[in-house]
Amino acid sequence: MTDFFGVPLPALFGQLVLGLVNGSFYAVLSLGLAVIFGMLNIINFAHGALYMMGALFTWMFMEYLGIGYWWSLVLAPLSVGIIGIAIERLLLQWLYKLDHLYGLLLTFGLALILEGFFRHLYGVAGQPYSIPDELSGAINLGFMFLPKYRAWIIFASLAVCLVTWYVIEKTRLGAYLRAATENPALTQAFGINVPLMVMLTYGFGVGLAGLAGVLAAPATQVGPLMGSNLIITVFAVVVIGGMGSILGSILTGLGLGLIEGLTKVFYPEASATVVFIIMAIVLMFRPAGLFGREK
């Protein structure tokens, strides 16, 4: 059997891998959004712009400083995280007591400013970034060729998601985080420096976006608009998964990536909208999302 409902198997598997790759980005980005929302009560619309900056920093490090991919994998998320900490200290910390809407508007404005800034510098056209030598080429799995870089994106994203999940759910630090998310005032009254944790959480959350940006750099065109193209889908993923759950946002991200990939095979016309159709259906039956808790 070389095809499945009329679709050649290698093409099917190819799209599934691509779906998983997209799903990995959705998972890492929505994970960051969920962590930030839990702790800061802020819907971080700047997430896409910070993801773009992760990718652009990777390209800039190479272009101007000759720093390669592997170093960028550490340095770019770190830089984005530090920028995030500055944003939190200078702007976001004044909004925690206000309605979600203010945080959303502020971060949306920030996204526009950041994108505009890089557009001014580099224009809208993307910059190419080549796959590092260690990860170029493909592995022959017998039934398909698996590009090494795609496998790496899936592996690295899953690893990051699982480590984050483990730290939050199973460690002492994670217990502090969960406690501060649930009842920040009391947690602080136990002697835990909650404002510091909030700041670092935002830094970490946007650092995840920066990391996704580095992973994306060799797989796509690096340009100022790459974030805004992706972030709308990511927000749909977050709505489907529900804001409350770490594991939920990871699973929903991967799952929707796969569904999108399959749609590309069987009904390509719907591939751009399938996530939003699912969102509408989920909202009809579970307004808080698949894994979310209704308040």
Added chain:
Amino acid sequence: MSGTEYLRVSDLHAFYGESHILHGIDFTVRKGECISLLGRNGAGRTTTLRAIMGLTGKRTGSIMLNGREVINMASHRIAQLGVGYCPEERGIYSSLSCEENLLLPPQVGSGGMSLDELYEMFPNLKERRNSQGTRLSGGEQQMLAMARILRTGAKLLLLDEISEGLAPVIVQKLGEIIRTLKERDYTIVLVEQNFRFAAPLADRMFVVEHGQIAAEIAQHELQDKLPYLQEMLGV
């Protein structure tokens, strides 16, 4: 009772937004002493504890803790000076297991009780250590809220309505625990509605009325002042 002064609250005013709740609270607690703040609902007893912890809005006046002014400190800094706070609503975290709740507050002083000691004192918590915090019964949650501040080495305990809504046998157990803590030289502030629970435990009692201290009654004056207290507390 002649120990050194451990907590001095003077002319404490506190606000929630625009509402002025405390109107100049004054009292002191000596080291190793157990005092009780009595009063009707809404008199400002809970707010007094919250103001000491830095959990209200604006505060003015002075709170001297072991010789240090803490009125302008952030609440985590105050806790780190060795204060354990048990809130009225108990504050058990639903996203943490019983044992995670117990282990949450960081060390703020030396000489806190070990986990084994606490499990000996509160055997139920050991049995239920893997349960979700809020799945515990009301009594167990109260035990947990007490136990978790005894682990940290805090020397000043602010306990808000710990006997509220609990079965008599559990209230009795809590009374025994307070006695043990007094023997171990903890300094304790009990906010209580339940006069009969607080009276035998407290070295001195303060009646809070309209955000001020209306009266101070020492343990040996208790019999004489009983009619007055009953009128003030409406019991």
